[in-house]
Every structure is written in structure tokens, then in C-alpha cells.
Amino acid sequence: MHTLPVIDLRLTAAIALGKATAALSRCLRRGGGTTMPGRVARAVEPRVLGRLARRLAAGSVIVAGTNGKTTTAHLLAHIMRTLGHRPVHNRAGANLAAGLASALIEHADLWGRERGDLGIFEVDEATVPRVVPQLAPRVAVFTNLFRDQLDRYGEIDYIAGLWRSAGASLAADLTCIANADDPLVYEAVRGLPGRLVTFGIEDERHALPALEHTAEARYCYRCGTPYAYAVTYFGHMGRYHCASCGVRRPAPDLTGRDLSLAGPDGAELTLDAGPRGAVRVRTVLPGLYNVYNVLAAAAAALQLGAGLPRVAEALATFAPAFGRAERVRLGEREVQMLLVKNPAGFNEVLRTVLATGPLSVLLIAINDRIADGRDVSWLWDVDVEMLAGRVAHVVTSGLRAEDMAVRLLYAGLPAEAIEVERAYDRALGRALGHLARGRLFVLPTYTAMLAIRGVLERWGAVRGFWET
């Protein structure tokens, strides 16, 4: 069937200008045009986001939360692709309204007809209330809430409040998928309209001995009493309850059991969907934090009609999003980048890279641009102490290379083990100089990751991120 498009000059002009902006941006190699096309198009037609999103036959999914948005969205898109869907998603972590609009413009023709049929959008935590009325998502996934970029958002309670306030504009047939193990998330979304589906981990062998220093949710958000944790996995994720008002971690609808973590090489777990059955899954994504991403994506896929066996097959063939556990070969050696952006995530990454034994070298690149968070004080909330005596050399790079170096010094690393090299290419060179063969772990903040990827691209080791 072929319907003649009704020409809407304003929408067509917005799309055309957006597409021209994207083409120009690619020519100038200005970062692949992941947000400018949307900005330009929105100037012509402010409703472009909603108008294009409505044309997605299978509707939209949003993924929000501090950690794991990009990986969860990529995982979900990958699963849905194997089911024959054509997902439209904002690939490069451009997760404000303009980034979403850019993705839709890229996948639309000039009449606004979308080539894709399912929107899968990672959405910045604070942008949720602004884009939800336009997108009218079918499924909203809430991964976790950590202290992150406080200079931008102020306070963590504020984000939880924003999510609650988004409730008014959510459709009643919406399904919210939420991390049961995060009391902040659960508290923020449990009152939202629609159906609530939760996911969580049940495997005490992977519990931490005590609540980490970085844990945010120490006091009940309803009554101020300290939460009692029977088990904590990382940060404030775990099995909590409040002795005073009775709030407790709900029994998850989708549970991760019998976890087997293979350090930086990946993980295995059983996805237990209760009455819908259980399946063993394998992923190259490393660490407990990625187990949560797998659970979030699987819960969303089940909600969108995927069966457990198909989810397991798709997970096994998933390759990581750039900079998130991505591995790049350099002759005899290999570089693996593990993004760090807040204390809880950084701790998990450190545990993951140390899982296979002491390291000869590590490269940590810290920037303080807006996308990284301008305030680097969070480095002092990271348990960097676990590196003392377990790594021979640490090269620090980025705009805040010196701050990271001081942090390492006070964590007990000898001054001789710490090398400061602000320039990314020289830092990579120095770190690789300490490694005859094997894998160099690079731990960058977001913009440092883009820059280091740029160096690897110039070296011919990876393609530009707009080509991936």
C-alpha cells in the first residue's frame, strides 16, 4: 500500500534543513551532527520531535537514569532488530531533546515518513519531563540514580522529583520498567501511572561486605529512617527495607540469578522471568553494573513482545557501544575503554579491571567539560585505594590529569608510579610503553573518551563514531 504524502511545508522545511545541517557537519567532521540537525529543525518546527515520533508504527521507548542508558538502549535496539524491527535511536549519547530530534530526522524522508518503526531513545535524567509529552512512550525504563554532575543538576532529590512530576503527562497504558534494587528509582517511579515492571539481582555471592562509601540512599526517602540493607551489590543497589515505614525492595518481575562474572571479558547469568520461564544468557559486557543493563534491556524487550530464547540469542551477539567496554586491537596489544562518570560506576570499573590480577599499567583520563561534570570532587568519593599495590604505573591524562594524580597519591600509590600527561596521544603512547603485550585498560570520562577515540581513529585503529 502506498499513500500519497500530504505535504506539510513547515515539517518538510524543518527536515530538509536538519538533513542539510547533518551533511554539512559530517563534511566538516564536526562530531557527526548528533544534535545540531535537531536544533536547526526545532527552530523551524518546534513540534518536530513529537510529529516525527508519532509516525513510528511500533511507538517509542525511553531509557533514563544516571548509569547504563547508552548500553541499555543499544542492547534493546539490538534485541529488537533481531525480531525484525527497525529501531530509530540516538546512537552517540546525544540524549537531550535536540539529539532525539536529530535521530528522527536522520531516519525520516522529506515528508516525515520514518524508515524505522520503533524509537529507542536514551534520555538525559533531567530532560525526561520535557520530552515525555512529545514522545508519548509505550515503555519507560529507569535504570538507576547516582550522584552525577551535581554542578548541572544541583541535587539528586531534584531528579527524583522531576521523574515524579513527569507522571502527569504519561499515558495510562504506559509500562514503567524500574530497577527494584535502587530505592531512589523505585521511590521515584512507583506512583507513576500505568503498569510497573521491576528487575533486580538475587545472588548473594556477589554482595559487597558492607555498604559502600558512595551509597546515596542511606535514609528512607519517605520517613528519614536509615534503610536496612540485607544485601548490597554496588553503590546503594541491593535488598533494602525501612524498619519504620515498611517500604521495601519489591520482588522483581525479572531476576538475574547465578551470576558468573569473567572480569573484563564479560558475564553469564540466568534471566528468571517467573511464570514466563528462565534462560541462561552470556554477554561480553563486563561487571555487575552491566548485569543491570542486561536486565533492564531484557525486561523492556519482553514487554515489547520478545520471547526469552530470542533475548538470550540476541544478547550473545551484542557488541558494546563505543567507549563502553569496547576493545580495539593495536598490533600485539589491545585497548579496552571503560567509561567512568561517577563514584559508584568508577568503583565497579576498578573492581572489574582488577578481577584478573594486578596490572602493569592503567590510563585514567579525567575531563571537566559540561558533559563530564565541571566539578571533579567526585574523584575523592571513588575507592581509588583498591589500586594501591595492584598496579605498577598509572598514567593520568585530560584537563584534570593533575587532580587525578593527587587522588592516586593520597590513595597510597607511590609518586614514581604516577605519570601526568595531559595530551591524550602522548598519554596513550606512554601507557602502551609500559605494556609489551596484552590489554591496556583506559578509564576516561565522557569527553575524554571521545578524544581518545579520536586518537585511535587517527592511528587507524577505529572508525569515526558517526560511522559506527
Added chain:
Amino acid sequence: MTLRLRICHLYPDLLNLYGDRGNIMVLVQRARWRGIDVAVDEARLGDRIDPDAADLYFIGGGEDRQQRIAAGDLVRLKRGPLEAAAEDGAVVLAVCGGYQLVGRFYRPAEGEDLPGLGLLDLWTEHPGPGARRLIGNLVIQPEGGGPPLVGFENHGGRTRLGPAARPLGRVVSGFGNNGDDGWEGAVSGRVYGTYLHGPLLPKNPEFADRLIREALSRRHPGIELAPLPDVLEARARAAVLARVTKAESG
């Protein structure tokens, strides 16, 4: 007689918004590197404190909700001992939210005033939920000389000093106490309050040593500290200073 630095960290799990524990880590390491014994006591909600058990008391920052929880407990259980300790020459260092709580009162954006400890003659008012937060790199020139202090600030409240408190320094770059009178922080005797975090002490080792020396001198008058290399610390401070200067001229 062995030297022993006794630190009391107030509300480590409640007021620790901006890597505040880094201040404790720096005090501990700088003492240990010199062979000085260190004890860190943590005082939480409901704990009573002893004015003679520590020579340095530290209070960090928190979000409004945490600050409100801490304020009641501070005034009820900790005010008396802290006054006595400060009177007797102990050091008190209060940062951000803690700084606001050692003043006379804090008037938040919404809700009732929080009572303060009154250890410093100052008060803080938040101009309202819509008001601009004062955020960014902060550099100050301390009153009484010494190298500049560098850090980061992020606060909604505006602090003003009464006659009994002196400012810690003059703002070179950033907002400081309120963004308009050019002053940052407050000092009275050995009680220090400041909006500088980052945290404060890692990039300002001379200031850290001043606090250690003052705390030790309560029981060991005339104590001097052996110098430390401070190479990375100096580089980190120079990097912030270079950025701030570049931003101002550019």
C-alpha cells in the same frame, strides 16, 4: 611523647556531598607521612561527642534534606561540646553545607529556618528556588598572606558575616560568600568555614598543614611540621590557576 592527631569527622555518611571525605584523607596522610599517629573518630546522628577527645572537627556539605536532618542533631547534641572544644583551642573546619550550619542560621529556599551552631558570626539565606546557584572554580587570596586557595563552589545560599567573624580571603575568581561583597569564607580563632570544596585540602597543602599544626599545638605548643615534596599538589593548583587566569583574560 608520640604525636597524635585526633580528628572527629561529623556526619560522614550524611554530609559528604562533594568528596568531602578527601579532606580527612589529606589530613590523615600528611600526618602519617611525617610519622604522626592519627585517629579518626566518626560522629553520626545521635552520637554524643567529647570536647577533649579530638583536636580537629570536620563538617562537610549536604543537600537541603540532609542538612535539615543534621541541623537538629547538631544543635541538640553537638553544640555544647563543639563550643567547649573551640574555646579550648581545637580546630573546626566546616565546608559548604557545614559552613552554613556553623553560622547563626540558614534560611533555605523553602521551609523553616535551620538553627545554626553560632560558632561563627554569620548567617545564610537562600534567595528562593528559582535563584541562580553559585557554581564554578573558585580562587581566593587568604587574608594574612600565603598562596591562593583554589577549589570549586556550588551553593544556593548567600552568606553574610557579622562583626565577630573575619573573612577567610578575598575572591580572586568565582563568587565566594554571596557573589557581591567579594569575600569568601569566615574565620574566628581556629574555627574555619568556607564554600571551597574540590575537596579543599588536596590542592591547598599549606592550608592543610596549618590546620594540622594548629590542631596539634593544642596539646603540643610550638610544634613544627617537616616539609613534604608537594610536587603533584603544586601542579594541580597551578593547573587550576592557569585555567582561571586564561578564562578571565579570554
